[in-house]
Amino acid sequence: MNPYIPHTGEDIEAMLEAIGLQDVEALFADIPRPVRERHRPVGLPPQDELGVQRHLVGLAERSTGRKLVPFLGGGLYDHYIPPVVGHILSRAEFYTAYTPYQAEVSQGTLTWMFEYQTMICELTGMEVANASMYDGAAALAEAVLMAHRATGGTTILVPRSLNPRLREVVATYAWGAGLPLRDVPYDANGQLALDSIPDGICALIVQQPNALGTVEDLTGVKERLGKAFLIAYASPIPLAVLEPPGSLGADAVVGEGQALGNPLSFGGPLLGFFATRKDHLRRMPGRVSGQTQDVNGKVGYVMTFQTREQHIRREGATSNICTNSALCALAATVYLAALGPDGLRRVALLSFERAHALAERIARLPGYDLAFGGPFFHEFVVRCADPARAVDRLRRAGIAVVPPAFLHPLGVRDGVLVAATEKRTEEELDRFVAALGGR
Amino acid sequence: MNPYIPHTGEDIEAMLEAIGLQDVEALFADIPRPVRERHRPVGLPPQDELGVQRHLVGLAERSTGRKLVPFLGGGLYDHYIPPVVGHILSRAEFYTAYTPYQAEVSQGTLTWMFEYQTMICELTGMEVANASMYDGAAALAEAVLMAHRATGGTTILVPRSLNPRLREVVATYAWGAGLPLRDVPYDANGQLALDSIPDGICALIVQQPNALGTVEDLTGVKERLGKAFLIAYASPIPLAVLEPPGSLGADAVVGEGQALGNPLSFGGPLLGFFATRKDHLRRMPGRVSGQTQDVNGKVGYVMTFQTREQHIRREGATSNICTNSALCALAATVYLAALGPDGLRRVALLSFERAHALAERIARLPGYDLAFGGPFFHEFVVRCADPARAVDRLRRAGIAVVPPAFLHPLGVRDGVLVAATEKRTEEELDRFVAALGGR
Amino acid sequence: MSTIYDRGAPGRRALALPSLGQPEERLLGLIPAGMRRKRPPRLPEVSQPELVRHYTALSRMNYGVDTGFYPLGSCTMKHNPKLHEDLARNPALADLHPLLPPEDCQGALALLWEFGERLKAITGMPGVTLQPAAGAHGELTGMLLLKKWFEDQGEERKRTKILLPDSAHGTNPASAAMVGFTVVSLPSDRRGMVDLGALNLALGPDVAGIMLTVPNTLGIFEEDILEITRLVHEAGGLCYFDGANLNAYLGRARPGDMGADVFHINLHKTFSTPHGGGGPGAGPVTVSEALLPYLPVPDVVRDGVEFRLAWDRPNSIGRVHPYLGNTLVMVKSLVYILTLGDEGMREVSAGAVLAANYLRAKLKGAYVLPYDRLAKHEFVLSGEGLGEGVRTLDVAKRLMDYGFHPPTVYFPLIVKEALMIEPTETEPRETLDAFADAMLAIAQEAKEKPELLHQAPHATPVRRLDEARAVREPKLRREF
């Protein structure tokens, strides 16, 4: 018997009898015969757990990358995940629940959503946040669509220093919605070079720190944009130390929350966070948990402002999103609660320190230099004559960095992107420098 | 601040004030000054999680054994553990609870204990079982002590084919209790050669299958023992297929339950199971869960027959055991429930089949033979001229077997002990045979 | 409920972190003063014991598949096999960075490739993209594919309408709208199926396509499905299939054989991945021959025993995901497919449809069953006429007192006071019986003691919550 289907022969007979049918096939009589006849099996026999497990583990372990020391960034970061996060995420009551449509039996989910929203608002300096989007790219694309709804503008200003993966996803959504993108260059520091703002602009996207690793200076930017949206795409760990875009006038702050207690996961699932100002609450995509009371006056939480959502508003909804990234948001919540303000700051500064220690040592190597002069956080571009060769040397020393082609769309052809987190040890830094130095 | 101690400076002050003390040191004024002064620190600074984790994982991964294919037995076996077992064991309500002294808030533990006792009785063919002992060896030693209490006899008959680790532990306990051991030889089949039973015997131990892997024939043994105890030490997976010692007159059936859903754990924690006849209930060591009712007549479970136990009976207790192996017993319970009668039988037969397939192929190799002619289950002794060399060949092929010295106390100096479980693949068998055959 | 902010005290922490090794100021000096944060984010300050207790307590206020029956219609809340969870936590997958060069992530690529092949075979369609992160994301991808197709046909400006049965899920119209399509609603007929007459009237040169759910959200298989897709194709349109209900015919029929051009699959429904209290899921999309050139890039391609990423698709709609999709979710579904095999997949749909019809038979006397025909994996009752002022919401809340999660309510919209019940194949008959008994008891209560329902739930951590108040006085974050 199938271990997931508890119907014995006797069960099946009794159930068929109650329905008034002779056999199981009769349950499918309403599927047009030609459709049933055209059906072809996949060609797979049922398998036992041992066999499937062996197959899967065998496949997974073919990935040599798991043995390399990662100095990989490019949007996702290898931070330490405290074991307590995994333990909470393994609580079956959390992970085997659906979206909390029925509040009274979902107070666990609704309460942490409320906590998560608070934490995201605090990190970003914003007033309201939703309970998650698929990933940072989707959050950014949705912010663009929201800006369009709010401002009526169409053109989106996109820095050349935007992470190319983000750019590609935003471009897809924007094309669908009929919104043109326009490039904004960066300067020798690797920072946004914002000249004049053309008319009819819908929004400017700024990534903080940007894809070159450079910290942007957002002061005065919103003032220059006027009604157009300032959309900040912010990296959450640096936000512990950097001025939150919300305090600098941003209309929406979105980003990728993977770094907050979620594994790299080969790129999915991820966690898009989305925060904005109260004024835009009714334009915001996604689920929101709100505090209320029960009939006895006891505090409780419900999903609220659902009239924005697809299941009520249908084609008029603020987004089509339904399933989101809840469990990853729970991970972020537990992570932030575990670290607290001091711990988060510590992780940020440790990562900062590792990156700067490494950058300094690399810059002293002959033939290597930092590509940009601007301030950076935990990621930076190394300039060298032959990036492919540099990466190859690192690889042979058991070190992984993002392939140089990643930077090509940014106009960087002589660079290697390097990121560090608090997990990188002195010994690993030594190994990195030694490999580059050719020793 | 220490992450496990939530006392802030303010908390400490407030608590000291409530107590009426000035400082924390005053809390220790009752420890004689010379004792406090002689204290020397260990010399360890506090460490962060990342560092400790790195240290531990680093140490653990120094064990090359984890990369070898195990054909290891000798009392512990590498069976497949269905993931569902680990998921249940990770439920914090189970693993962070103490012994269920307070029944009304411990129905989870007490209910599974009742289930476990039922399953052990069914497996062994006995009437009552306790809720676990430390390990099989301790269970066996306690059975010997119980036999002594029950029969008044002192001499324990111990087969030469008993697992030497069991023998050593039993010898230690028996020496403590003043009970002499006497050897019983085995025959050319590797089976118990029970001649005459001397007078004043307390008990005969029989291991099923024994340490040579051989299946013992227990028919008629109890009859010959008379009042003396027949104590069977049985391997639980083979019990799915072998006649339970309880049906063959055994007075106590004990064993090592690791194979039932518990990892090898480098030998600990393990799971001693202990079953006996109703007559001996009040002589039995260990915790027992019993069914009863609450004031409303609702069925519930409590720890019962506690007057046997040390906390009530003190020096008159049936054993000193307090903490046992509860969580491992829960693993066994979930394992047995997951497999059911058919699944357990399947695992037993698959292991049997793997072992026999391998034995047949080895026996066909020149220079190798099966050491004993008796029926075996999933473990057997290969006879060869140079066991060390054979083991070395296997090791170079990435295969681990029990070091030949394990068999020396059994009088086997030309043998290699080989075990197989349902996890061993055809490819691994091929590799084994090829390695031995010198190809 | 109290939140984590109500626990703890300043200075407490749950984790021992490495020290910085140098003064903060030295490091901070490297960031321009204007970009330095003035005020730290207000985050909880709790010790590890407090942290663990808080979230353990929260979890215990949740209902999940592992705690009980969860017949939430349209959501396919089936058992989540435990093997899947463990495999997805394997560090060889979970700790893999997606920007590693292909030669260093062959295992992950192999797995994604195999998964894509399986989905193509299961749906009978020649192309697949694994990027969409959920069903609605798959719908968006599908709508983008339609847009691209008509752009390529030079019909982009003409074909602006998407036909949508009135029983459709909310994500369908919302997805169409995101790509600028106008939604035209199609009425259902008395059978609860697409009204062919109405379809014929609606079709024309301005129609880009139709979005169909098969079986539809009433749980009814569109018996005219071949006719419908033929008509749409003849009118120059394309057929989008919402695959949320694939559990109803898994292993027995394929959308590719029904005329689908695009098909999304909610892995968190049919393919057993847990829903995580809202997500993450995954929504891979399979497509017909015609749409192959437009699929997102990159593709995972097999070259002998090696796997690589291919970008050679000039007409692609582009990326909808920054990497390759929700890999860790897909692993679970791949394991599920391999475990089931063809036989198991047939058993899944058999079990799901059997259970739904069994419950339908048991409940149809006591509740209004607006469309009384053979159901597939779910069926829809109405809470109308149960008793004095009793609404479907009351029935739902009352079910909680009986220890069950309520069905989906007030959807689909075409049934008044809808109660949409999807038992799935993973429930033992005893559970179905107990649920039916509770439903029957509630119907009785609705007549005899309606206040029991109005005041329900009684046995939950909180009593009925005031949703209006949450909107009237919005509290969407803790204020300090």
Added chain:
Amino acid sequence: MSTIYDRGAPGRRALALPSLGQPEERLLGLIPAGMRRKRPPRLPEVSQPELVRHYTALSRMNYGVDTGFYPLGSCTMKHNPKLHEDLARNPALADLHPLLPPEDCQGALALLWEFGERLKAITGMPGVTLQPAAGAHGELTGMLLLKKWFEDQGEERKRTKILLPDSAHGTNPASAAMVGFTVVSLPSDRRGMVDLGALNLALGPDVAGIMLTVPNTLGIFEEDILEITRLVHEAGGLCYFDGANLNAYLGRARPGDMGADVFHINLHKTFSTPHGGGGPGAGPVTVSEALLPYLPVPDVVRDGVEFRLAWDRPNSIGRVHPYLGNTLVMVKSLVYILTLGDEGMREVSAGAVLAANYLRAKLKGAYVLPYDRLAKHEFVLSGEGLGEGVRTLDVAKRLMDYGFHPPTVYFPLIVKEALMIEPTETEPRETLDAFADAMLAIAQEAKEKPELLHQAPHATPVRRLDEARAVREPKLRREF
């Protein structure tokens, strides 16, 4: 509660296993007919969803440290750090077979060696064995060591008595008895400490030694400890220390400096490993110089950077464990020690003693406090005189209604109606306050509404259970 046997149906199963590949009979033929099983064991037959729900439901009826305050005296129910659980599940440890040759398990040996060294330093004693699987097992090991020592001194037949304060834990006399010693009870004096006069009287050439608990089970430090051990040693006896209460002075004092010859450590108390609903724990034993030659074999020994097992101890008592002890438990405690360091260990004892005295101060007005002195990590109240027929058991059950696990009750035996309260260092002050409030409220209830206590608990999955009935009509297994 219903058991797993009440779920399921014949033929259901929770796991897909490989098929056998050949007829069962062929294989079974290899086993002599008489030894083949006639009737399969009656085991549950359940599907995976049923299995998971049953045990999840059972778990939810349990109280654990992760769900709330667990002041069970003498059990040190502190927080169990989550890092420990993950590290102990590392396959490099968990899947390691103990019979591997030492060269293939260097990691595990290194870890055990390091752990042993740490324990020696913490206790200030030169020898250690890691074999004992629990505290009582350590006691047994200790008693065997004493027996061996006296055997070696030729005094085996003479030294037959073990002195035991009347406050001792039940395992102490039981362990002494297992090795054939006669137990002689020593009265406590008014301070709650060993009565030196009585000790002097009891000592003599027939005394093998004393078993002491420091601080004792009243939570009181034996202020005369140096005098006591001196007297015993002078009389030719040895001193066994029960280390269950090490949490009281961790990092501040060492049994080796107090005159201990044998000391057992309950890792599942002081060293934070979870108790698992009864076990497993571990009870390593450290010993004085004199007893080194008798320790169990083998020993883990370091040779440069290599680790090996050493058997060269001809006077060893032999093995008490078939392998090297509960390695996976020890890993957790090693991690704990490394995380805390010296400073953290001092904080542990400070926090534990602070919390105990804080509660003592708060409760002493409302409950009888028979020994009113500075407590260490725990203290003992009496439930006497609370109100009309109210017993300690009633207080314990009533605490459940307030959401707390009751303290240890009716132990130590020298306090009537004992309530033994051990808060540990891992509880926030807020929790201690809430517990104190509940205790005070209950004391009030005992006077005003004693029936509330007699009938307690009210808010648990079952109400008060009939223990007498369980003995009268024993049901110790399911009957079929």
